[in-house]
Amino acid sequence: MTLDLGQELKDDFPILSHKVRGVSDLVYLDSAATSQKPKVVIAAESNFYTSTNATVHRSGHELGELASAAYEAARENIARFVGIEPGNLIFTKNATEGINLVAYAVLNATLLAKSGDKRYNKLAIGAEDSIVITEMEHHANIVPWQHLAQVTGARLEYLKVDESGRLDIDESKFSKSTKIVAITHQSNVLGSVTDVAKIVRFANKVGAMVVLDACQSVPHFNVDFKLLGVSAAAWSGHKMLGPTGVGCLYLNDELLGELPPFLLGGNMIENVTYESSTFRSDNAKFEAGTMNIAQVVGLSAAVDYLKNVGMNVIHEHVRELTGAALKGMLSMPGIRILGPTDLTDREGLVSFEVDGVHPHDVSQFLDSKGVAVRAGHHCAWPLHRKLGAVASSRASFYLYNTKEDVDVFLAALDQIRDYFKVA
Helix, strand or coil: CCHHHHHHHHHHHHHHHCCCCCCEECEEEEEECCCCHHHHHHHHHCCCCCCCCCCCCCCCHHHHHHHHHHHHHHHHHHHHCCCCCCEEEEEEHHHHHHHHHHHHHHHHHHHHHHCCCCHHHCCCCCCCEEEEECCCCCHHHHHHHHHHHHHHHHHHECCEECCCCCCCCCCCHHCCCCEEEEEECCCCCCCEEEHHHHHHHHHHHHEEEEECCCCCCCCCCCHHHHHHCEEEEEEEEEECCCCCCCCEHHHHHHHHHCCCCCCCCCCCCCECCCEEEEECCCCCCHHCCCCCCCHHHHHHHHHHHHHHHCCCHHHHHHHHHHHHHHHHHHHHCCCECCCCCCCCCCCCEEEECCCEHHHHHHHHHHHHHHHEEEEECCCCHHHHHHHCCCEEEEEECCCCCHHHHHHHHHHHHHHHHCCCCCC
């Protein structure tokens, strides 16, 4: 794949014509935080509101039928994109909610089991059990499990990150006490990609569920959750060209049927009396209330756009850009790369430190040149502490970026130490 893909696609993204501070051409290198949106996605959401807007699965009038059909067609399209059945896909407001849904559903199962409901004995978790996560997790895949462990007394254990910035998958961490294994598919700081198949194999040996944070993987390369064999996976729409306000959660058949609901209210019920309620058994059990319908339709348009470009094409393009950035950065004095310094099992972002310059100052200087990067701990504070970094700057690449974007970034980065007089 050539590095010209981004140039071919730029006109599809209106915001990329923005002039930073009214002067510099925008070089947007913050797609790991949120991606920009093509015209077709903006149009799909707008068209829903102008031609189809109604609540779904409630109204018997024509608009209600059209909205319901659009919502479920989007579900099928998005589900097929990640290799799963539509009935196993649940819409949320973001990936954080999806992970919390699983954690709180397990907590509800634990409380119900303690109250005598034997249906939830298998899912219940207690002081004799453990939850395994990794040192490279985003806060969204740490804090819910910390809370579950605190409330239930379960132990929280960590798979370590080695010196190269890759995960050390230690089989001794998996035991008969392991009930949940929660991992990222790709680190949002290190860029390193997890060997999910290996973790699933170890988890299956001990009967543990595997919950996957797929926020950085689904936008960038082909993902098939059924093939991976994970129990659950959460990802965000806004990182894959879709609107904000919509996320996705995959639950395998076992969890879909056995987990109790997390949010309670309209649409997810089977029957309600003044004394008690019963709940649906399908994916609607986890979609209480009026859903983010227009955003789901917009996300389906994003999936169509990604499929039209080709995920393999996108993957190769982003790897080439990442390799070019790594090569240039490694040749500069005073730059420390966080994570692998080669492209083996690593994807399209580079987190880094500039000696003697705070990451926020790095970000502001780059912004003055039109280059948008992220600065901070990227919602991965424990990992930064482990790496001995207060924070870092992060450049992330996507399908609409070009080789010229990388060149502008590298040229600006090369000026920073002189500008702050730390060279």
